[in-house]
Amino acid sequence: MLAVTDEDRVRVVTLDRPDRRNALTPTGLDDLRDAVRGADQPVVYVHGAGEAFCAGADLDTVRSLDRKDGEAFARRGQRTMNAVADTDSVVVAGVDGAARGGGVELALACDVRVCTPDATFAETGVTLGLFGAWGGTRRLERAVGATHAADLSLSGRTVDAETAREMGLVSRVTSEPRAVADEVAGNDETALAALKRLLGADADREETERQEAAAFGDLLARDPF
Structure with a gap:
């Protein structure tokens, strides 16, 4: 599910489940957390294998959850995204292809987000009677502002790479996203670690995540599938 390659200044983390569009299971979330936390390099580069960046939470997993397990799954995802956000390494997301739901949340947890012209983004949870509960409600608003965050979350619509850049969801559209990781690593x-701590400070995160997890569990209690 995950491939890790260590280079001198960059750890490359590849979401490697292309047959499922790199959707994340509970084990995949744990592996991702460990891969990011275990990096000795100043930069971690996260990308997806195949035609998608990440389809988000594995739906077969989500369908099996009751209210209690759903809240626990949300908390598990939050711990992983917080590990991405809080690790000393600068984490660069290189989005190529589709980022959906939790895949958008993963990108949002990264410090730098860039994408190829073929990238697309959507917060599709609402179309399934759910929503992104891995810290994404707070991070999305911080990234794109309240107006765009409400639009993306409540409509479930898909935006292309250039629209994502205009919103602030990504900083650049480039055919070589990995080159951005190398640029940062230089x-x-x-200084990189200090800047990361200052730029990522978020005193409101804990309460938002508690509310997210509880609301996600409540939605699963209705058996939306």
Whole structure:
């Protein structure tokens, strides 16, 4: 499900489940958390194998959850996204192809988000009677503002790469997203870590995540599938 390659200044983490569009299971979430936390390099580059970046939570897993397990799954995802956000390494997301639901949340947890012209983004949870509960409600609003966050979350619509850049969902559209990771890695490691802590500070995160997990469990209690 996950492939990790260590280079001198960059750890490359590949979501490697292309037959499922790199959807994340509970084990996949744990593996991703460990891969990011275990990096000794100043930069971690996260991307997906195949035609998608990440389809989000594995729907076969989600369909099997009751209210209690749904809340626990949301908390598990939050821990992984927080590990991405809080690790000392700068995490760069290179989005190529589809980012959906939890895949958007994963990108949002990264410090730098870039994409190829073929990338598309959608918060599709609402179309399934759910929503992204891995910290995405807070991070999406911080990234694109309240107006765009409401639009994306409540409509479930898909936006292309250029629209994502205009919104602030990504900073660049480039045919070589990996080159951005190398660009960041060329800078001073101590300064990168300090900047990451300052740019990512979010005092409101804990309460938002508690509410997300509870609401996600409530929705699953209705058996939306």
